[in-house]
Amino acid sequence: MSNADTLTSPARRRGGGVGDLLLSELALLFRRRRTWALLGALALIPVLLAVAVRLSGSGGGPSFVGDIAGNGLFTGFAAITVAVPLFLPLTVGVVAGDTIAGEASLGTLRYLLITPAGRIRLLLVKFAVAAAFCLAAALTVVVAGLLIGLALFPVGPVTLLSGTEIPAIDAVGRALLIAVHVAISLVGLTAIGVFISTLTDVPVGAMAATVVLSITAQILGSLSQLSALHPYLFSAHWFGFGDLLRDPISWASFGDNVVLQLGYAVVFGSLAMGRFVTRDILS
Amino acid sequence: MTSSGLAVETRGLTKRFGRHEAVSSLDLSVPTGSVFGFLGPNGSGKTTTIRMLLALAAPSAGTITVLGSEMPKRSASVLPRVGALVEGPGFYPFLSGAANLTRFDAAEPGTSSRTRSARVAEALARVGLSAAAAKKVGSYSLGMKQRLGIAVALLSPRDLIVLDEPTNGLDPQGTREVRSLIRGLNADGTTVLVSSHLLAEIEQLCTHAAVMRAGRLVAQGGLDELRGATAAIEIVTPDLDLAREVLARFGLDATADETSTGDSTPRLDAPLPDGVLPEDLVVELVAADVRVRGVAVRRPSLEDRFVELTGEGFDVER
Incomplete structure (x- = not known):
């Protein structure tokens, strides 16, 4: 316990690896009841959809919902289409808005920084874990949809938008690919949420602001007068996953989306870093 | 350890929030190996100073040296050698005590994951929380959270430990345990900086102290130095003039206490x-x-000195 021990102690290596902190952060997120409540609510979307179709038959509603009765695999596609505009941004807003502000409001932020977790290191890990949540959320919707569809409806080969028919197992692969596309689509919103989270000590405020921005972007995206702006909205490719249902797959929209979301991550990541690195932690 | 023999040294340290100056040109010197009491009424700038020492807040002016290195520039190499409890404990209420400590230990770069659970168990044992290790922190009492906060500071061996109001919310037994914990740490060579407004605490524990008032340092030094070493003698007698003559023979300049009432x-x-x-x-x-009807020898207590330096009132001054 003497000073000399501290300097030579094998327990203390130099260097700033992120591995242990990243694992700890993931454990923290997925040990929270709130996280499971969010994922549970997302899983409920395809379940409600499938049960409603099962009970009422295929009459009424958008055609993609009616298709569920014919092929259970469509439940996954239908559910993600329903979840993209509101439910997914809502859960992502909660997780991203909580990243820094949540730690500040618990009083744990100062202890992490004294430890010292390092401000840049902590921010990167927080962002990475929030992005991991995006993937978990999108996968939850799609996988829950495939499972409930499998349970309630017949399953067979799927006819793609380009008219080709693919076997059921390939359709499952396409569904998972769509989940990845949607998860990437949410990275920009996550970066915005993390940035807002560095501005405040009130997590609910950061969550609400993030969700409001996601809705605003979609409203702007629906105004044809602003069409010049549309390619630059972070929500531009939220429904671009139709291209993944063609044969051969059209990757243009997928690639554009990756570039766009990376751009948002860099811009708002830099803003978050600029703010967080210089900020006085008074919580 | 440092060339100057100081674990913490600040020169002209100032912190402004807008137009309000929370800390004004502070020159703090904490000797290496001391138990240093950091005193002052609520709102006198103690916690703001501690936040700056730990690189949580940036100074508006002045320099900070902690363990021989400049802060906040060298915080990545200095902070692993510093343990701290700042403005009350902060924990994840949905995690157990042990899981909370594991989290903070994992956040520290370069700690070994192999020995992590052993370190956590030892830190819990040192603050007497082994039995509550698996309980959720949300169900802890304030005193237990305070102990857990101290355990975070003890996860790794430290050269400097900063404890901001460590006995807040503790029962008398807990207070005694914290005191003996601090003595034990200090005996191992750790410098301990304790902020408090509980004077009895400081007087029993500290070798050095500093007193703040309204953002300024009003006194600092060894405890005896601070207290004022000179004692006073009081003699109760009806023969004032005669007694004064006798005392004068010893070179004592006696004054009659005018406040004594007739009876x-x-x-x-x-x-x-x-x-x-x-x-x-x-x-x-x-x-x-x-x-001679009564004789008393008085040494001024730290409390007398504290009140003299910081004023009687309860009011926050600014």
Whole structure:
């Protein structure tokens, strides 16, 4: 316990690896009841959809919902289409808005920084874990949809938008690919949420602001007068996953989306870093 | 350890929030190996100073040296050697005590994951929380959270431990345990900086102290130095003039206590220089037929000094 021990102690290596902190952060997120409540609510979307179709038959509603009765695999596609505009941004807003502000409001932020977790290191890990949540959320919707569809409806080969028919197992692969596309689509919103989270000590405020921005972007995206702006909205490719249902797959929209979301991550990541690195932690 | 022998040194340290100056040109010197009491009423700038020492807040002006390195520039290499409890404990209420410690230990770069659970168990044992390790922190009492906060500071061996109001919310047993914990750490060579407004605490524990008032340092030094070393003797007697003559022979300049009321016996007060023994004075007084009804030797307590320096009132000054 003497000073000399501290300097030579094998327990203390130099260097700033992120591995242990990243694992700890993931454990923290997925040990929270709130996280499971969010994922549970997302899983409920395809379940409600499938049960409603099962009970009422295929009459009424958008055609993609009616298709569920014919092929259970469509439940996954239908559910993600329903979840993209509101439910997914809502859960992502909660997780991203909580990243820094949540730690500040618990009083744990100062202890992490004294430890010292390092401000840049902590921010990167927080962002990475929030992005991991995006993937978990999108996968939850799609996988829950495939499972409930499998349970309630017949399953067979799927006819793609380009008219080709693919076997059921390939359709499952396409569904998972769509989940990845949607998860990437949410990275920009996550970066915005993390940035807002560095501005405040009130997590609910950061969550609400993030969700409001996601809705605003979609409203702007629906105004044809602003069409010049549309390619630059972070929500531009939220429904671009139709291209993944063609044969051969059209990757243009997928690639554009990756570039766009990376751009948002860099811009708002830099803003978050600029703010967080210089900020006085008074919580 | 450092060339200057100081674990913490600040020069002209100032922190402004807008137009409000929370800390004004502070020159703090915490000797290496000391238990340093950091005193001051609420709102006097203690916690703001501690936040700056730990690189949580940036100074508006001035320099900070912690363990020989400049802060906040060198915080990545300095902070692993520093353990701290700042402005109350902060934990994840949905995790157990042990899981919370594991989280903070994992956040520290370069700690070994193999020995992590052993470190956590040892830190819990040192603050007497082993039995509550698996309980959720949300169900902890304030005192238990406070102990867990101290456990975070003890996860790795440290050269400096900063404890901001460590006995807040603790029962008398807990307070005693914290005190013996601090003594134990200090005996191992760790410098301990304790902020408190509980003077009895500091007086029992510390070797050095600093007193803040309204963002400024009003006194700093060894404890005896701070207290004021000179004692005073008080003699209760109806024979004031005679007694004063006797005391003058010893070179004591006595003054009659004017505040004494009619029904009580008058008193003489005099500063008692080193080398003059009170028993000699009494023998001499009695030999001179002074009717001595009471004698008392007083050393000013730290509390007297504290109140003298920081004022009586409860009010936050700014």
